[in-house]
Amino acid sequence: MKLEATVDGLMDGLRADLERLAAIPSISFPGFPAGPVEEAHDLLAGLLRDAGVPHVERLDLPDTAPVIYGEILPPTPEAPTVLLYGHYDVQPPGDEALWKSPPFEPTPVEGGLRARGIADDKSNVIAHLGMLRAYGGRPPVGIKIVIEGQEEYGSAFDDYPPSDPERFACDAMVIADLGNLRPGTPTLTTGLRGACEVVVEVRTLDEPRHSGEFGGAAPDALLVLLKALGTLHDVHGDVAVEGLRREEWDGTTYTEEEFRDLAGVRDGVPLIGSGSLGERLWSGPAITVIGLDAPSVEHAASAVVPYARAKLNLRFHPRQDPREARDRLVDHLRSLRPFGVPLTVTPGDTGPGYEAATGGPAYRAALAALKEGWGEDASYVATGGSIPLVNGLAKAAPGAEVLLFGAQDSMCNLHAPNERVLFSELRNTVVAMCAFVREYAAGHGTGADA
Incomplete structure (x- = not known):
């Protein structure tokens, strides 16, 4: 005392x-x-x-x-x-x-x-x-x-x-x-968890083109980018990039009610991913789209989008080599050809x-x-x-x-x-x-x- x-x-x-x-x-x-x-x-x-x-x-x-x-x-x-x-x-x-x-x-x-x-x-x-x-x-x-x-x-x-x-x-x-x-x-x-950032870009046209005259054949950069981003997770919301380490979590974690409250998840909206919260949050990978460059809805024109870009944040297992984790994500994206269109992938800051x-x-x-x-x-x-x-x-x-x-x-x-x-x-x-x-x-x- x-x-x-x-x-x-x-x-x-x-x-x-x-x-x-x-x-x-x-x-x-x-x-x-x-x-x-x-x-x-x-x-x-x-x-x-x-x-x-x-x-x-x-x-x-x-x-x-x-x-x-x-x-x-x-x-x-x-x-x-x-x-x-x-x-x-x-x-x-x-x-x-x-x-x-x-x-x-x-x-x-x-x-x-x-x-x-x-x-x-x-x-x-x-x-x-x-x-x-x-x-x-x-x-x-x-x-x-x-x-x-x-x-x-x-x-x-x-x-x-x-x-x-x-x-x-x-x-x-x-x-x-x-x-x-x-x-x-x-x-x-x-x-x-370790962290790294990756930027993925798509350019398909020299400039925007009228969607009525060119849409349906002219490659839309935003559609290409969205299709690529959709490959990062499976139907459950788990990360689908091969080689990113994931293990069961045997420590303490949040209750689902606590986590929903902390994250501000709206009523009726499910959490993504499978397995325990500890596995999803701490001993497994997470990929988040933290930025997106594309025409805004407010200023959108009726045109095929020529260029789009996204910035991704990857969190990976504490014991996974940071370069290996980064390269797994970069290689996954570079291997894609959505609608036959290649992506430009640039790795950024990486921390173990x-x-x-x-x-x-x-x-x-x-x-x-x-x-x-x-x-x-x-x-x-x-x-x-x-x-x-x-x-x-x-x-x-x-x-x-x-x-x-x-x-x-x-x-x-x-x-x-x-x-x-x-x-x-x-x-x-x-x-x-x-x-x-x-x-x-x-x-x-x-x-x-x-």
Whole structure:
């Protein structure tokens, strides 16, 4: 109970700091001002110093928002070192008319606060801070802190850690850029699907031609493209591209009712695909058409369409080689000749998935810590999202265990209007982080109490 009482005594201050941080529109996308990003960086660097981190520095890379790096040396030579990761940048708010309150004015909601970035990822950064405060800046393990400022858009930092392995050397990492399957359900994420993008184009005519005079014989580029896209899935909605890895999912997943509510699926509209939701969302592939260039309905002319283009997003199994997955999709599309017409297929950005090893001492400590934080055994899930830096950190510290948990939950509306965080999830995450470093240190013979 001493740990919980300590954390409870810190919550008012943590909430105040979270509100200060969430009020800063730290958007690192092109076209947004750099000032708020710098402001968020400076605020966090100061909070870490005040929490007892003796070494806090700014890491600058080309065309990249500043990275906060901090370090606390291990209390004994035998103590392990834990790297804590988070990010202080946020997604743009999107259409502010869809928000119930201004996105950068933290606003109370039932049990929590609403603001852009308050869950993803500022709540998790504050949870790291809470653990450090609980131990008075002297945790029972060595600490390395990495808080980046351009995770949402991507940057040169994604590939930087392997070039500086000594800086990122550690025994375990807590990647706090996600959270629980649902509020109140402690969750460890063990896998991240990989992702790639592919553009497919069709040009059939020099220019549009009158559909009454030429339609029926002149090849319609949009029809060609739609026929090609229709081959990507079978009659059930499962991905039909050969060679994309799919396995049964044996972890925890959503109920269909939860998923329909989260996705906003309309009444009477079925889900697509077969198998469990975990298999469809995490251990199998997904292909989504994320963009389409063709005449708009509003401005459509009675003409055969000469050119059409689509952008596809492929998510693939965490253990599948990213180039192999990308090439399977590209080869499938290039092999098609809808109505005898060839396609132009251009592969784009490709990022690997990640599957964490389980069963080591840090994993066991995390299971115990999550149970202490939430009062029940942890579940494990994967995610279809990606955290680009994870693979870079894993390459820099190949022997480190990687743990993915945090204060978000799948119902927090991250990347959507009205994002929110619950105080109960933040509080329990701080308890779990404190318990984790205690349990992990004890496993190395260096236990301590908060």
